[in-house]
Amino acid sequence: IFALIVFACLVGEGYTNPPSSSQLFCIFNHNEDACRYGIGIGILAFLACIFFFMVDIYFPQISNTTDRKYLVLADLGFSGLWTFLWFIGFCFLTNQWTWTQAKDVHIGADSARAAITFSFFSIFSWVSEAAVGP
Numbered sequence: 001i002f003a004l005i006v007f008a009c010l011v012g013e014g015y016t017n018p019p020s021s022s023q024l025f026c027i028f029n030h031n032e033d034a035c036r037y038g039i040g041i042g043i044l045a046f047l048a049c050i051f052f053f054m055v056d057i058y059f060p061q062i063s064n065t066t067d068r069k070y071l072v073l074a075d076l077g078f079s080g081l082w083t084f085l086w087f088i089g090f091c092f093l094t095n096q097w098t099w100t101q102a103k104d105v106h107i108g109a110d111s112a113r114a115a116i117t118f119s120f121f122s123i124f125s126w127v128s129e130a131a132v133g134p
Helices: 002-013 032-061 064-101 109-132
Strands: none
Touching: 002 032, 002 109, 032 064, 032 109, 064 109
16 A cells, blocks of 8 residues: 555656746656656555465465465565665655755645655565565
8 A cells, every 4th residue: 555655646746847847857856766766666566565465365275385485485585675675765765855945846745745754654564574474
């Protein structure tokens, strides 16, 4: 859910244009990479959650212990990796937001702060997933 919120905030109001131009810029210090990173990890995290949810549904039906072991290790490894990527995303978005000038933000400041906040919350949700496991 947090990944979906970050993705929606950045797609919905993450790009803005100054009144004198029709060209869209990323709200995070006009750094396109910040918006792309947030959107990218948001989409991939959401799709991975759907995949691992489906794996969890079919997990009792998997009789091969080797396959079960590899699925658990994949879930654990992916959760650890995604914890790190959300931490990087939180730091990157926060850094770019601190360098953003107030005159460049006409609309979307709340969405930018929401994306930063839910990136932070995502760190703990992925840590808990890695710690608890399937």
